[in-house]
Amino acid sequence: MTGDLPVFEAVLPPIFGVAAVLYLSLAAYVSRLSPRSMVPAFMFLLGVMVAGCAFYYGATDPQIYGVGRILTFLGAGFLPVVFYTLYRQLADGEFSWFLVGAFSIIPTITLGLALTNPWHGLVWQIVETADGPRFTAVTDHYWFRSIHAPFSYGLFGYSVVGLMARLTTIPLAYRNPIIVLLVCAVLPFGVSIGNTMFGIGPIEFPFTVTAIVMLLPLHIYAALSLKVFQFNPLGYRTLFNHVRDPIIVLDQQHRIVCANASASEMLGKSERQLLGGLLWEDFPEAQEILTQSDELDLTQTLKFRGDLIYEVTVAPLNDKRGRSHATVVMCRDVTQRRRTLGQLAENEHLIRTLIETSSNGILRFALDEGQEEPVFRCIFANKAAEDYLAEDSDRIVGVRLTDLPMLGPDRLIAHFSDPKKSSSPNNFELSTEDDEGSLRWLRITAESVGTDFSVTIMDITQRKENEDRMMEQALRDPLTSVLNRRGFETRARERLREVDRAAIIYLDLNGFKMVNDKFGHQAGDALLKAFGHRLGYCLRPEDVLGRLGGDEFAIVLPDIDLQDIHHVTDRLIETSSDAYLIKGQEIRCSVSVGVARMPEHGEELWHLISVADQAMYTAKAEVANEDIPDPEAVVEDSAAS
Numbered sequence: 001m002t003g004d005l006p007v008f009e010a011v012l013p014p015i016f017g018v019a020a021v022l023y024l025s026l027a028a029y030v031s032r033l034s035p036r037s038m039v040p041a042f043m044f045l046l047g048v049m050v051a052g053c054a055f056y057y058g059a060t061d062p063q064i065y066g067v068g069r070i071l072t073f074l075g076a077g078f079l080p081v082v083f084y085t086l087y088r089q090l091a092d093g094e095f096s097w098f099l100v101g102a103f104s105i106i107p108t109i110t111l112g113l114a115l116t117n118p119w120h121g122l123v124w125q126i127v128e129t130a131d132g133p134r135f136t137a138v139t140d141h142y143w144f145r146s147i148h149a150p151f152s153y154g155l156f157g158y159s160v161v162g163l164m165a166r167l168t169t170i171p172l173a174y175r176n177p178i179i180v181l182l183v184c185a186v187l188p189f190g191v192s193i194g195n196t197m198f199g200i201g202p203i204e205f206p207f208t209v210t211a212i213v214m215l216l217p218l219h220i221y222a223a224l225s226l227k228v229f230q231f232n233p234l235g236y237r238t239l240f241n242h243v244r245d246p247i248i249v250l251d252q253q254h255r256i257v258c259a260n261a262s263a264s265e266m267l268g269k270s271e272r273q274l275l276g277g278l279l280w281e282d283f284p285e286a287q288e289i290l291t292q293s294d295e296l297d298l299t300q301t302l303k304f305r306g307d308l309i310y311e312v313t314v315a316p317l318n319d320k321r322g323r324s325h326a327t328v329v330m331c332r333d334v335t336q337r338r339r340t341l342g343q344l345a346e347n348e349h350l351i352r353t354l355i356e357t358s359s360n361g362i363l364r365f366a367l368d369e370g371q372e373e374p375v376f377r378c379i380f381a382n383k384a385a386e387d388y389l390a391e392d393s394d395r396i397v398g399v400r401l402t403d404l405p406m407l408g409p410d411r412l413i414a415h416f417s418d419p420k421k422s423s424s425p426n427n428f429e430l431s432t433e434d435d436e437g438s439l440r441w442l443r444i445t446a447e448s449v450g451t452d453f454s455v456t457i458m459d460i461t462q463r464k465e466n467e468d469r470m471m472e473q474a475l476r477d478p479l480t481s482v483l484n485r486r487g488f489e490t491r492a493r494e495r496l497r498e499v500d501r502a503a504i505i506y507l508d509l510n511g512f513k514m515v516n517d518k519f520g521h522q523a524g525d526a527l528l529k530a531f532g533h534r535l536g537y538c539l540r541p542e543d544v545l546g547r548l549g550g551d552e553f554a555i556v557l558p559d560i561d562l563q564d565i566h567h568v569t570d571r572l573i574e575t576s577s578d579a580y581l582i583k584g585q586e587i588r589c590s591v592s593v594g595v596a597r598m599p600e601h602g603e604e605l606w607h608l609i610s611v612a613d614q615a616m617y618t619a620k621a622e623v624a625n626e627d628i629p630d631p632e633a634v635v636e637d638s639a640a641s
Contacts, residue, residue, distance in 0.1 A: 012057060013053075013058060016053050016209060017051065019047075019050050019216055020047045020048075020051035022216060023047030023050060023219070024048075027040045027043040029223075031044075037089070038085050038086040043219060045074075045076075048071050048074055049075025049076050050209050052067075052069065052073075053206045054068070055071060056069050057206050057209075060133055062118075062135075065135055066117065069117070069123065070111070070115060073110050073111050074111055080153075081104050083159045084100075084155055084156075087163045106147065106151045106152075107148075110143070122143050124137075124141070153193060160185060177227065180218060180222040184215050187211055188215065191207050192208040243262065244262055245262060245333075246263035246331040247328065247331075249327070249329075250290070254278060255279075256274045257275065258271075259274050259275075263331070279329065290327065301334070307335065308335050309335045310331045310335075311334045315327070316328075356383055357383070360457060361381075361384040361387070361388040361456065361457030361458075362385065363380060363381045363385050364380040364381075364449065364453070364454045366379045366451070367451060375401075376416070378399050379452070380397065381396040388442065388459075389406055406432055407444060408428065411428060415446070416446070425445065425448075426445075427444070427446075428443075429441060429442065429444070440459070441461045441463075442458065443460045477546075479529055480533075481532065482535075482545050483545065483546035483547070487546060488547075489546075491544045492556045492605050495558045496605060498558065501560070502557060502597075502598045503557040503565045503595060503596070504554065504596045504598070504605075504608040505554065505565075505572070505593060505595055506596075506609060506612035506613045507535070507555070507593050508553070508591070508616065509576075510592055511589055511590070512527070512528075512551040519582070519583075522583075523587070526583070530580050530582070531591075532545070535553060535575075535576070538571045538575055539557075542558055543555060543556065543557050543558070554612070562597070573590075592619055592620040593616060594612040594613055594614065595612055596611035596615060
């Protein structure tokens with residue numbers, strides 16, 4: 001050891017510590033600006049490496065030395081891997097995580113050996129000297145000398161050479177930052193090889209870390225001023241070959257000097273075979289385009305190899321003085337587009353026929369320009385629109401939307417005059433009467449078509465009738481065909497809201513259970529069906545009859561006075577008391593009746609039914625031995641007091 005080294009051992013560690021903090025801070029700052037770039041990871045490992053040297057250089061304590069060596073192996077070991085990843089990112093825009101993982105195996109083993117070094121001494125050893133404990137150099141040990149160092153220097157050197165070779169493919173705007181980054185990497189790399197591999201300078205002096213610390217201002221300049229972390233494009237060649245359209249560059253003699261992968265595929269030759277040859281030498285039409293393009297940009301459509309159609313754009317490539325020194329030929333395959341246009345032309349008549357013969361009315365409206373208020377006029381109408389609008393379709397064209405009331409014009413104008421709503425479709429249903437006075441339902445579907453909008457008219461009368469029929473069936477009792485509990489509740493409430501007075505009659509059959517037990521359930525069902533038919537026969541069209549369940553029925557008599565209530569209940573009792581002939585059997589079954597009046601007993605439906613139910617059970621209690629008393633007496637007893 002030279003006499004100057006102890007001075008450095010006292011001065012350099014604090015300097016290294018400050019530099020390490022600056023490197024780590026710079027890495028954190030750049031990471032926030034560009035999380036996906038590998039530049040922050042590169043600077044972070046430099047900071048870790050410098051921090052490790054701050055610990056171990058000049059240290060005499062084995063534990064402090066060990067911490068420093070572990071940090072150094074962490075930074076220096078993974079630095080080549082990160083730099084390789086950075087190289088691939090800068091050159092090609094992508095890298096293989098599998099290769100990164102494979103390259104990380106040896107640095108990981110080295111780090112593991114450093115962590116466990118006190119047990120085996122494979123990375124460094126402690127040597128007791130007269131001046132105190134000293135530590136062996138890493139180059140004295142087999143693992144570093146024969147495995148770790150060749151791998152690290154080899155991978156780092158490969159990445160440096162690869163990035164230097166790709167400089168010509170990197171855009172000029174980003175080339176200077178990459179060069180600065182290369183300088184920051186190559187200088188410490190060269191110093192490290194000279195010191196560890198060729199023995200230039202004392203091995204115990206941290207030449208590599210000193211070089212990294214000295215390059216800190218350059219790193220800061222590259223990161224903060226040049227913003228090297230912002231560059232991550234594909235190289236020119238990669239971008240050139242990834243363009244799907246064939247691109248060919250010609251010199252002034254129309255010889256090929258460059259062609260991308262798509263051009264090679266189009267011409268059926270590799271780029272190496274194409275270089276130096278004339279483009280389309282045996283294609284007079286194409287040669288004429290190339291000749292005319294010396295001064296003008298031209299776009300022509302040419303047919304190649306029988307069925308392939310290309311749109312060829314030829315333009316001169318001029319320098320700053322406006323002198324043409326090359327020609328760029330760009331080809332676009334428009335074969336499919338031409339075929340599609342041809343098919344559309346062939347199918348245009350079919351499409352028009354489908355529209356004209358459609359059962360749905362189809363119209364299109366356009367906005368009149370220069371009007372203070374939005375005015376839409378019909379610019380197209382098919383034949384079906386004539387049936388719906390009762391107009392000649394030729395006369396519909398040019399008519400204002402406001403003159404077609406069947407389309408609900410106010411609703412359409414409000415929708416398509418609002419910029420927030422006009423882009424969304426507008427669907428609604430409306431009803432109208434046809435010439436015979438029958439109700440007709442139409443569904444209107446309006447959709448935006450650019451600045452215009454289209455209207456489709458669909459006749460949904462049959463669907464509405466089916467829906468009404470299904471709803472009616474859902475509200476009917478399938479056995480008696482009178483309203484079920486849900487239907488009765490709906491209709492009864494509607495009736496009660498329409499009138500100021502009404503009556504609720506609650507009925508059930510006396511001895512119905514005995515009929516079921518004696519004659520069977522089929523006879524009981526037939527009895528209920530006949531009973532419901534008799535009740536309906538006694539009522540007015542505006543009255544509401546429903547089966548609430550079992551043999552219990554309810555009737556709403558709207559707008560009726562007390563005298564008429566007695567008359568109706570009298571008819572109900574007399575009619576239902578007549579014998580029923582079911583399956584050849586004569587069956588007699590009396591009825592119990594309860595009456596409630598609105599508004600005397602309330603106005604809410606189910607409260608009135610409850611009152612009538614209670615009145616019925618009061619009357620039922622006075623009926624003995626299922627004999628039928630005087631009807632007038634029954635009516636008087638069944639009315640709620």
